Amino acid sequence: MRAEALKGHLDGLLLATLEDGPQHGYAVKEALRDATGGRLDLPTGTVYPALHRLERAGLIKGDWSVVGGRRRRTYELTEQGRRSLAGARDHWQEFAAVISAALGGGLWPATN
Amino acid sequence: MRAEALKGHLDGLLLATLEDGPQHGYAVKEALRDATGGRLDLPTGTVYPALHRLERAGLIKGDWSVVGGRRRRTYELTEQGRRSLAGARDHWQEFAAVISAALGGGLWPATN
DNA sequence: TCCAATACGTAGGGTTGCTACCTATAGCGA
DNA sequence: TCGCTATAGGTAGCAACCCTACGTATTGGA
Numbered sequence: 001m002r003a004e005a006l007k008g009h010l011d012g013l014l015l016a017t018l019e020d021g022p023q024h025g026y027a028v029k030e031a032l033r034d035a036t037g038g039r040l041d042l043p044t045g046t047v048y049p050a051l052h053r054l055e056r057a058g059l060i061k062g063d064w065s066v067v068g069g070r071r072r073r074t075y076e077l078t079e080q081g082r083r084s085l086a087g088a089r090d091h092w093q094e095f096a097a098v099i100s101a102a103l104g105g106g107l108w109p110a111t112n
Numbered sequence: 113m114r115a116e117a118l119k120g121h122l123d124g125l126l127l128a129t130l131e132d133g134p135q136h137g138y139a140v141k142e143a144l145r146d147a148t149g150g151r152l153d154l155p156t157g158t159v160y161p162a163l164h165r166l167e168r169a170g171l172i173k174g175d176w177s178v179v180g181g182r183r184r185r186t187y188e189l190t191e192q193g194r195r196s197l198a199g200a201r202d203h204w205q206e207f208a209a210v211i212s213a214a215l216g217g218g219l220w221p222a223t224n
Numbered sequence: 225t226c227c228a229a230t231a232c233g234t235a236g237g238g239t240t241g242c243t244a245c246c247t248a249t250a251g252c253g254a
Numbered sequence: 255t256c257g258c259t260a261t262a263g264g265t266a267g268c269a270a271c272c273c274t275a276c277g278t279a280t281t282g283g284a
Contacts, residue, residue: 007119007240007271013214026231036210046272048233053271069280070231089217095117096208098148102125105201119240119271138262158241160264165240181249182262 010050011059012088013040015081018060022076025051051075059084122162123171124200125152127193130172134188137163163187171196 017023017031029047032040051073054060059081062073077085129135129143141159144152163185166172171193174185189197 008117009211010272013211016215016217019216024231032214035214035216037213039206039210040214043273044232045234045274045276048231050272052233068230071279072231085217089215091117092211092215094151096212098151099121099125099204100208101149102144102147102152103121103128103201103204104131104147105128105197122241136262155242155244156263157243157245157265160262162241164264180261183248184262 009088009092010042010046011054012085012092014047014050014054015059015077015085015088018075018077018081019085022074024072024074026072028075054081121200121204122154122158123166124197124204126159126162126166127171127189127197127200130187130189130193131197134186136184136186138184140187166193 013032014028017028017035023031025048026044028051029042029044032042051060051062055062055075058078060075061078062075065072065074125144126140129140129147135143137160138156140163141154141156144154163172163174167174167187170190172187173190174187177184177186
């Protein structure tokens with residue numbers, strides 16, 4: 001996975017991993033890796049700042065806790081975050097359709 | 113179309129529009145707009161610098177000419193550019209699959 | 225004792241597309 | 255003639271954002 005391709009799509013991915021319940025940052029990173037068969041293994045320097053950004057934007061809400069002697073910041077979606085996730089999915093569908101149409105050479109959007 | 117979403121995918125789109133024959137910059141911009149039903153209408157400040165970048169990278173080759181009193185720079189794919197386009201298509205397929213898997217909520221890749 | 229895994233973080237940089245602006249010609253309508 | 259639009263090219267500077275490279279700390283196994 002070329003890295004820079006992710007630009008502008010990361011936020012939706014992070015929100016999606018929080019959809020099924022609260023997670024702490026490190027778990028989000030692992031969930032994303034597992035959901036993609038290891039093909040999307042983000043560095044922590046990408047994940048943590050992005051989560052901070054989402055929290056500042058009011059899309060997620062974090063709380064500190066301590067588990068097994070390690071401090072954790074557990075995040076959950078806000079109502080606004082849930083709406084944003086839905087928007088991100090819509091946007092992705094359109095974006096993918098547009099790129100596929102223009103890039104050509106592919107079977108897209110799977111015409112039948 | 114959110115703007116930053118395009119990051120890292122523009123080069124492939126430009127190469128794809130040159131696949132069926134040489135085009136000048138302005139025509140590339142219009143071809144892209146038409147191929148996407150107007151949904152991808154790039155500003156010239158995006159297209160021209162990107163073409164310069166591709167030429168510097170050796171993926172396309174440009175030549176000046178004058179048509180109807182207007183100077184044109186006509187670009188065509190190099191052999192390297194053709195390979196790069198193929199790579200961009202492969203990369204896009206994988207990228208789209210990964211994002212779709214992680215983003216969820218969607219019918220992807222259009223299972224039937 | 226040392227290292228990996230877990231868990232969090234920041235500083236700085238590089239890439240890249242966009243905004244805003246500029247030049248110039250052809251052609252049309254007022 | 256004047257002004258506007260379409261065509262055709264260009265640049266400077268900015269902002270977003272993800273990555274690299276670090277740093278801290280704890281737990282637990284080799």
